[in-house]
Amino acid sequence: MAQVVATRSIHANFFSKASGSLQDPVEKLKPASFASKVLLPDHRKSNAVVLTRNSRITAKRAARAEPELIPVSPEDVPKREEQYEQLRGIQQVGDGSVGMWSKPTVRRKTKIVCTIGPSTNTREMIWKLAEAGMNVARLNMSHGDHASHQKVIDLVKEYNAQSKDNTIAIMLDTKGPEVRSGDLPQPITLTTGQEFTFTIKRGVGTPDCVSVNYDDFVNDVEVGDMLLVDGGMMSLVVKLKTEDSVKCEVVDGGELKSRRHLNVRGKSATLPSITEKDWDDIKFGVDNKVDFYAVSFVKDAEVVHELKNYLQSCDADIHVIVKIESADSIPNLHSIITASDGAMVARGDLGAELPIEEVPLLQEEIIRTCRSMGKAVIVATNMLESMIVHPTPTRAEVSDIAIAVREGADSVMLSGETAHGKFPLKAVKVMHTVALRTEATISGGEMPPNLGQAFKNHMSEMFACHATMMSNTLGISTVVFTRTGFMAILLSHYRPSGTIFAFTNEKRIQQRLALYQGVCPIYMEFSDDAEETFKTALALLQKQGMVKEGEEVALVQSGRQPIWRFQSTHNIQGCVSPKFIRSFLEYSREHKPDIVSLLEMKVSGLKADKIFSNLGFQFSYKVEAFGFFGGIWDLGFRGPPFTWYRGGLSERLNRAIRNDNWVRTFPHCSVTCQESSRAIDLCFYLSVRELPCPKNLYSEVPSCTRSLPTSSFLKLSRDDEVLLRRVVSNEEIKDNIIVAKEVIHPMRSKHKKWMAIKIDLEKANDRVSWDFIDASLQAASILDFLRKVIMFAITSSTMQILWNEVPTQKFSSARGIRQGCPLPPYLSDLCMDWLGQSISSSINSGIWSPIWLSRYGPTFSNFFC
Numbered sequence: 001m002a003q004v005v006a007t008r009s010i011h012a013n014f015f016s017k018a019s020g021s022l023q024d025p026v027e028k029l030k031p032a033s034f035a036s037k038v039l040l041p042d043h044r045k046s047n048a049v050v051l052t053r054n055s056r057i058t059a060k061r062a063a064r065a066e067p068e069l070i071p072v073s074p075e076d077v078p079k080r081e082e083q084y085e086q087l088r089g090i091q092q093v094g095d096g097s098v099g100m101w102s103k104p105t106v107r108r109k110t111k112i113v114c115t116i117g118p119s120t121n122t123r124e125m126i127w128k129l130a131e132a133g134m135n136v137a138r139l140n141m142s143h144g145d146h147a148s149h150q151k152v153i154d155l156v157k158e159y160n161a162q163s164k165d166n167t168i169a170i171m172l173d174t175k176g177p178e179v180r181s182g183d184l185p186q187p188i189t190l191t192t193g194q195e196f197t198f199t200i201k202r203g204v205g206t207p208d209c210v211s212v213n214y215d216d217f218v219n220d221v222e223v224g225d226m227l228l229v230d231g232g233m234m235s236l237v238v239k240l241k242t243e244d245s246v247k248c249e250v251v252d253g254g255e256l257k258s259r260r261h262l263n264v265r266g267k268s269a270t271l272p273s274i275t276e277k278d279w280d281d282i283k284f285g286v287d288n289k290v291d292f293y294a295v296s297f298v299k300d301a302e303v304v305h306e307l308k309n310y311l312q313s314c315d316a317d318i319h320v321i322v323k324i325e326s327a328d329s330i331p332n333l334h335s336i337i338t339a340s341d342g343a344m345v346a347r348g349d350l351g352a353e354l355p356i357e358e359v360p361l362l363q364e365e366i367i368r369t370c371r372s373m374g375k376a377v378i379v380a381t382n383m384l385e386s387m388i389v390h391p392t393p394t395r396a397e398v399s400d401i402a403i404a405v406r407e408g409a410d411s412v413m414l415s416g417e418t419a420h421g422k423f424p425l426k427a428v429k430v431m432h433t434v435a436l437r438t439e440a441t442i443s444g445g446e447m448p449p450n451l452g453q454a455f456k457n458h459m460s461e462m463f464a465c466h467a468t469m470m471s472n473t474l475g476i477s478t479v480v481f482t483r484t485g486f487m488a489i490l491l492s493h494y495r496p497s498g499t500i501f502a503f504t505n506e507k508r509i510q511q512r513l514a515l516y517q518g519v520c521p522i523y524m525e526f527s528d529d530a531e532e533t534f535k536t537a538l539a540l541l542q543k544q545g546m547v548k549e550g551e552e553v554a555l556v557q558s559g560r561q562p563i564w565r566f567q568s569t570h571n572i573q574g575c576v577s578p579k580f581i582r583s584f585l586e587y588s589r590e591h592k593p594d595i596v597s598l599l600e601m602k603v604s605g606l607k608a609d610k611i612f613s614n615l616g617f618q619f620s621y622k623v624e625a626f627g628f629f630g631g632i633w634d635l636g637f638r639g640p641p642f643t644w645y646r647g648g649l650s651e652r653l654n655r656a657i658r659n660d661n662w663v664r665t666f667p668h669c670s671v672t673c674q675e676s677s678r679a680i681d682l683c684f685y686l687s688v689r690e691l692p693c694p695k696n697l698y699s700e701v702p703s704c705t706r707s708l709p710t711s712s713f714l715k716l717s718r719d720d721e722v723l724l725r726r727v728v729s730n731e732e733i734k735d736n737i738i739v740a741k742e743v744i745h746p747m748r749s750k751h752k753k754w755m756a757i758k759i760d761l762e763k764a765n766d767r768v769s770w771d772f773i774d775a776s777l778q779a780a781s782i783l784d785f786l787r788k789v790i791m792f793a794i795t796s797s798t799m800q801i802l803w804n805e806v807p808t809q810k811f812s813s814a815r816g817i818r819q820g821c822p823l824p825p826y827l828s829d830l831c832m833d834w835l836g837q838s839i840s841s842s843i844n845s846g847i848w849s850p851i852w853l854s855r856y857g858p859t860f861s862n863f864f865c
């Protein structure tokens with residue numbers, strides 16, 4: 001598995017301290033690239049004039065094109081002091097490091113989606129929105145035409161191209177089968193009790209009648225139905241139907257503007273989810289390589305599959321966000337979200353099609369579902385509605401943002417506030433400040449309860465989980481290297497307490513990641529040398545003031561396409577286990593390997609064939625076993641030709657055979673047998689001159705042979721010759737078994753006082769006390785912070801039991817090493833080493849005795865293998 005979870009300290013030698021020097025606090029706190037032009041002290045006056053003039057021009061032009069537009073207030077352009085105060089406020093919410101707050105988009109985890117409309121579709125406003133904290137630009141295809149949307153897309157791309165440290169994703173929101181009133185030359189005032197007519201005739205817009213864009217409108221509504229305009233801003237009850245008109249009485253009046261939403265309480269329109277216009281807009285999105293589609297009025301998963309198939313057919317890598325806004329979508333919530341890449345809680349239409357009091361409950365449920373399935377989730381509509389006309393929000397709106405942040409939304413969305421409101425920049429800043437303040441009160445470490453179920457058996461999830469633990473326990477940021485975005489998105493779902501700095505070598509992925517909670521996407525070319533890549537990334541973070549000197553960060557890299565190899569290698573163990581096929585198929589589906597090699601299967605050729613046929617590969621090639629030890633060599637001998645005689649029979653019995661490894665280690669050795677040697681004596685001598693081992697080799701052999709490279713149990717004899725007992729190599733654990741047999745044998749026959757203890761290590765791992773592990777880590781001088789992370793990883797596990805198919809309450813264990821993550825083998829080695837050391841010290845102090853197999857041979861006290 002090619003992922004890394006490690007920590008790095010940031011050191012000053014990457015860049016000089018000059019980049020982080022403290023000068024004018026305004027300079028320090030200002031948004032970086034754009035503001036560097038407008039806020040320099042000597043340009044203050046002239047810039048103020050330019051900004052005011054630009055705002056007026058924007059307002060005037062837009063007012064002509066869009067009658068309901070509220071001109072952007074000159075007040076929305078922040079003054080120098082105000083900006084300083086605002087940013088200072090934001091900074092106080094955070095951890096107080098001045099440099100880190102130069103970009104609002106960095107430290108706020110919850111992302112902001114801004115709908116771009118007449119108030120904001122200029123170059124100047126898109127730049128300002130981006131610098132104020134917009135992460136995603138949303139294009140609502142219910143309004144405007146392709147030319148106007150193209151202009152916005154080009155501007156966002158231009159901003160992204162010139163911005164060194166910020167990126168804005170583009171979301172295309174389809175119109176969907178929505179029912180809208182037609183265009184009006186000017187708004188109409190509807191008063192309670194008044195009669196008003198909707199007609200399917202095109203182009204009508206009088207004070208008492210307006211067109212509807214949907215021909216079946218007359219068939220879909222019934223007398224007595226309640227019609228809601230703009231999600232309930234106004235309502236009308238249906239009194240009469242004719243062939244082409246629906247006559248209503250106004251229940252709650254107000255001002256009817258152009259192209260307003262019409263919903264019938266409790267009913268969805270019988271239109272397909274993706275209309276012809278939508279397909280046309282989707283193609284426009286493919287041509288422009290947008291990052292996300294927000295698909296309106298999705299009712300079932302079929303629509304999502306259809307869209308995804310289409311995208312695949314045009315090789316378009318665009319993620320699909322489903323808008324949950326239709327009454328019909330609720331029963332299919334699970335399957336719809338499963339099929340998609342994320343969901344939007346589109347509260348406007350949702351609250352019109354369903355009773356309004358259901359909206360907060362559905363919001364909670366949709367967020368929970370998305371979180372548990374590892375999908376992105378956006379909360380939308382009316383978040384700062386009053387700021388369309390007022391410079392400050394209502395307290396309820398502030399609470400609404402805080403609730404969405406607390407519930408764990410990836411993003412919160414602004415609609416009319418930025419599309420046609422008077423204070424688009426102020427709205428973004430309020431959203432930013434409220435989200436940041438709320439995030440500061442959320443303690444890290446709470447992972448969604450069943451996220452593990454969505455990802456079970458996947459190594460990547462384990463890495464994400466452990467990186468999150470590191471981030472939460474040590475309070476550090478995570479640095480992830482990702483080519484596909486997968487690992488960054490996965491980490492985001494675990495919601496680590498620190499920022500996720502996601503380095504990617506794909507601009508598209510950088511843009512996409514802008515939507516995800518806690519992810520700060522950064523574009524960077526990867527070097528062939530992974531160390532070089534790590535170094536450059538950390539240097540960049542330090543230069544940008546995103547991490548400080550001496551700060552620790554967790555480094556993670558994607559397992560799908562690791563940065564140090566283009567192809568990745570995955571290792572699944574236990575291919576003869578019945579569970580292997582299932583796990584392998586799951587893995588294979590996810591990673592689509594080109595070649596699979598099954599090594600050391602330890603099964604017969606026939607069984608191997610059976611396993612191959614179950615794996616579903618068209619071609620396979622099998623190498624039959626050559627022998628357990630590879631080649632076997634006869635060492636030859638010097639000395640008498642026979643060593644065994646009986647009657648007239650003479651034989652040479654004590655020939656030495658060795659494996660390849662031994663021959664490689666001692667290439668010139670041969671066997672010398674003494675005349676006196678008896679056939680049953682397996683000892684033989686090697687000339688020490690030919691032995692390439694240090695004389696004190698034996699004394700260097702530690703108790704735990706498993707951690708040795710090739711080690712030999714050798715003992716020097718008096719006459720400078722070596723008595724060979726065994727050669728135990730790291731790979732040949734089986735040799736230890738043979739030695740153990742040799743050791744046990746004399747214990748039975750000669751020394752009745754001996755005792756041998758066989759430890760079942762799997763059970764020992766299940767029972768080892770946590771205090772003992774902690775003490776072992778301390779004894780091994782593991783760094784304190786790392787020891788805490790390891791202990792947290794061990795002690796934080798919880799379990800549940802299915803009792804009559806119902807899971808019991810979670811409970812924690814009190815001992816044992818949790819299996820299934822990369823840590824246990826190392827911890828188990830550490831504990832065993834301690835046990836070995838304890839045995840050695842008991843022997844040294846004479847409490848225990850080791851066993852000798854021969855007078856000059858080595859002693860044995862334990863075999864930990």
Ligand SMILES: Nc1ncnc2c1ncn2[C@@H]1O[C@H](COP(=O)(O)OP(=O)(O)O)[C@@H](O)[C@H]1O
Pocket residue numbers: 066068115116117118140142143144148259261348415416417419420
């Ligand atoms: N591209 C656009 N062109 C003109 N007006 C727009 C555009 N996008 C949004 N608006 C205006 O902003 C309002 C709020 O945006 P949004 O919530 O996306 O629309 P709606 O609620 O109408 O679906 C719209 O009703 C419309 O008046």
Ligand SMILES: C=C(OP(=O)(O)O)C(=O)O
Pocket residue numbers: 140142173261296325345346347348349350380381415
């Ligand atoms: C986000 C929504 O969709 P639209 O803006 O297209 O009405 C909504 O209905 O809440």
